[in-house]
Amino acid sequence: MFDFVDPTHLVLAALVGALSIYSAGHALLHNQDSRSALVWLATCLAWPIVGPTVYWVFGINRIETKGRKLQDRFPKEAVGVREEHHVPSISEDLPNKWAKLIRVSENVTGRPLLGGNDVRALRCGEEAYPQMLAAIRSATVSVRLISYIFDNDKIGNEFCDALRDATHRGVDVKVLLDGIGERHSLLRMSAVLEQAGVNARRFLPPSLIPPSLHINLRNHRKILVVDGVLGFTGGMNISDRHFVAAPRKKRPVVDLHFAIKGPIVRQMEEVFLEDWSFVTDEDCAPTPAPANESAGMNHCRAISDGPNEDIGKLKWILLGAISSAQKSLRIMTPYFIPNEELVSAINAASLRGVRVEVILPGELDIQPVGWAARNHLLSLLPFGVRVFRSPPPFVHTKLLIIDDHYMMVGSANLDPRSLRLNFEFNLEIYGESCVQTLIEHFESVLEQAEPITAEELKGRKIWIRIRDAVAFLFSPYL
Numbered sequence: 001m002f003d004f005v006d007p008t009h010l011v012l013a014a015l016v017g018a019l020s021i022y023s024a025g026h027a028l029l030h031n032q033d034s035r036s037a038l039v040w041l042a043t044c045l046a047w048p049i050v051g052p053t054v055y056w057v058f059g060i061n062r063i064e065t066k067g068r069k070l071q072d073r074f075p076k077e078a079v080g081v082r083e084e085h086h087v088p089s090i091s092e093d094l095p096n097k098w099a100k101l102i103r104v105s106e107n108v109t110g111r112p113l114l115g116g117n118d119v120r121a122l123r124c125g126e127e128a129y130p131q132m133l134a135a136i137r138s139a140t141v142s143v144r145l146i147s148y149i150f151d152n153d154k155i156g157n158e159f160c161d162a163l164r165d166a167t168h169r170g171v172d173v174k175v176l177l178d179g180i181g182e183r184h185s186l187l188r189m190s191a192v193l194e195q196a197g198v199n200a201r202r203f204l205p206p207s208l209i210p211p212s213l214h215i216n217l218r219n220h221r222k223i224l225v226v227d228g229v230l231g232f233t234g235g236m237n238i239s240d241r242h243f244v245a246a247p248r249k250k251r252p253v254v255d256l257h258f259a260i261k262g263p264i265v266r267q268m269e270e271v272f273l274e275d276w277s278f279v280t281d282e283d284c285a286p287t288p289a290p291a292n293e294s295a296g297m298n299h300c301r302a303i304s305d306g307p308n309e310d311i312g313k314l315k316w317i318l319l320g321a322i323s324s325a326q327k328s329l330r331i332m333t334p335y336f337i338p339n340e341e342l343v344s345a346i347n348a349a350s351l352r353g354v355r356v357e358v359i360l361p362g363e364l365d366i367q368p369v370g371w372a373a374r375n376h377l378l379s380l381l382p383f384g385v386r387v388f389r390s391p392p393p394f395v396h397t398k399l400l401i402i403d404d405h406y407m408m409v410g411s412a413n414l415d416p417r418s419l420r421l422n423f424e425f426n427l428e429i430y431g432e433s434c435v436q437t438l439i440e441h442f443e444s445v446l447e448q449a450e451p452i453t454a455e456e457l458k459g460r461k462i463w464i465r466i467r468d469a470v471a472f473l474f475s476p477y478l
Helices: 007-030 034-046 050-059 062-073 096-109 124-137 154-168 189-195 264-280 313-324 340-351 367-379 416-421 432-448 454-458 462-473
Strands: 114-123 142-147 172-178 200-203 223-226 230-234 256-261 298-305 328-332 355-361 386-390 399-402 406-410 424-430 450-452
Touching (some): 034 050, 114 124, 114 424, 124 223, 124 230, 124 256, 142 264, 154 172, 154 189, 172 264, 200 264, 256 264, 298 313, 313 424, 340 355, 355 367, 367 454, 367 462, 386 432, 424 432
Parallel strands (some): 355 386
Antiparallel strands (some): 142 223, 223 230, 230 256, 298 424, 328 399, 399 406, 406 424
8 A cells, every 4th residue: 555645735835945145145145144144044954944933033134125225215316416416536635544434435435525624523412503693594595404413302392493483484394203213202393393394304204004014214414505605514413412512401411513505505405305205296396506515614515325325335435434544543432343344444543553442431321232332342352442431421422533634424424323324423533633622622521531441340340241242142132
């Protein structure tokens, strides 16, 4: 007698085998890390059903997948604004040592480096907010504002009043708030602005119908452009927390913002209009303004980066900038969890004899990020990188200074969220006088900071080391 196999079992076995092979092939073709690809390939083939199920739940890079979908919705070029800048090469105006970095940044961003800009640092809300409000109150043509957090507090309502008055004067006011960031206030400012008659929209707001729960993919940019000629950007949101001299909150936040005039303001408006077009599907023209009117001696370039990009623009520019350092590399950031490539670049700079100094806040608003960062420092300290802890209050400043001629400022931190999950906006700036001002600021903070040593980190209690290591495991999502 012959035992016949149930055809249903044959079909199920064939389907399971096909699923395992398809999943293994997908892991092989779509995973750029060879070790990860090998693990997932073996998992899919060795454990039918279980292996493919685990792969499709945990092995797919959903950030890149969502980013590619967003890329189809983002305009390939700024709608009506990405015009050709017919400007002569200005690399000859700068030391030859920067020529390669200038070329890298232009190839990555597709934007030219523009000369003739004035950049002024503004410390905390005491200096930044009065100038920003004055600009809005004097606007005659347009106001473009992006803010990750726009708190419903005293200063937030002052901005709301200024934006409302500008709208009533006939100024073209457009405000874009992040759909998650604005929820720092119970009464969302987008609703307050809309009630005041201001044209305000939200970037990827969470909703149940239709389902849209993008906790990541946040618009972390901070941009204000008035009349196409005056811009503000940096790390500051709109919140009472940024008043430090006489704080209106118990936990003040120290930060820098920048007032900018010159041709670079055009690029800042381009970034805003790209985001506005994504949210509203509106084709918006730039503000009619002199595009190349010189206002200062600094050369600047706008860097917009996000998960919709084919390549990590900011990462490649950071790698190019760090590799250009010859004398000094100064980093100030609240959240410091650089990826392996950036760690290697920073360590290589230190080994070349570059003086590398990193200032981190001693007080953090998100403690697990601090735990993860502390765990990460042992990959830097043995190579001569000097790391310091600044005293309270919480320092939110994001600053990269190389030698005495180059700096990068803006919204991005050196952590996975900024480099992988968020939409960020930075400026790279070449200019001795401007950079020297920021070096002096860096040194003044450094005088008050205390060093973090390898001995200190190795001497942590075992339960603290375990806590920090566990936080580091989750650092891509903190």
